[in-house]
Amino acid sequence: MTATVSTPAATDAVAFFASRLAFQTDVSDVHAAMSTGSPGFVLVDTRSAAAWAGGRIPGARHVPTAQLPADLDPAVPVVTYCWGPGCNGATRAALRLAEAGFRVREMLGGIEYWTREGLPVQTDDGVVTTDPDPLTVPCGC
Numbered sequence: 001m002t003a004t005v006s007t008p009a010a011t012d013a014v015a016f017f018a019s020r021l022a023f024q025t026d027v028s029d030v031h032a033a034m035s036t037g038s039p040g041f042v043l044v045d046t047r048s049a050a051a052w053a054g055g056r057i058p059g060a061r062h063v064p065t066a067q068l069p070a071d072l073d074p075a076v077p078v079v080t081y082c083w084g085p086g087c088n089g090a091t092r093a094a095l096r097l098a099e100a101g102f103r104v105r106e107m108l109g110g111i112e113y114w115t116r117e118g119l120p121v122q123t124d125d126g127v128v129t130t131d132p133d134p135l136t137v138p139c140g141c
Helices: 010-023 027-035 049-054 089-099 110-116
Strands: 024-026 042-045 078-081 104-108 121-123 126-128
Touching: 010 024, 010 104, 024 027, 027 104, 027 110, 078 089, 078 110, 089 104, 104 110, 110 121
Parallel strands: 024 104, 042 078, 078 104
Antiparallel strands: 121 126
């Protein structure tokens, strides 16, 4: 049996990839925006209280998915994150916010890739960083 792979029309591909970029972002872009002090969105950590206590992105708000939309302002865009690529918690949270009328994006990679890229993590004892994982930094994209 021979498998065939069809390639979608270029216009379909443009729509698909444009949609992904409209609704997803990555840790590098979130870090750059958060570093300005006025990112234009609220970053929401949707993980459990125990995960939040173990470390979170500085400046993020902790709102577990079950509590969304909580007291978030629907006029302010939201970026959601959870653990990492093996978890769809940020996707579920983004869907819940979108259903409530929010403009929302999902941060790909979650706290796992934030940490793997050596970006700062807030703990109850202060801010910590680790050496970047050479498999993820520098991406160059």
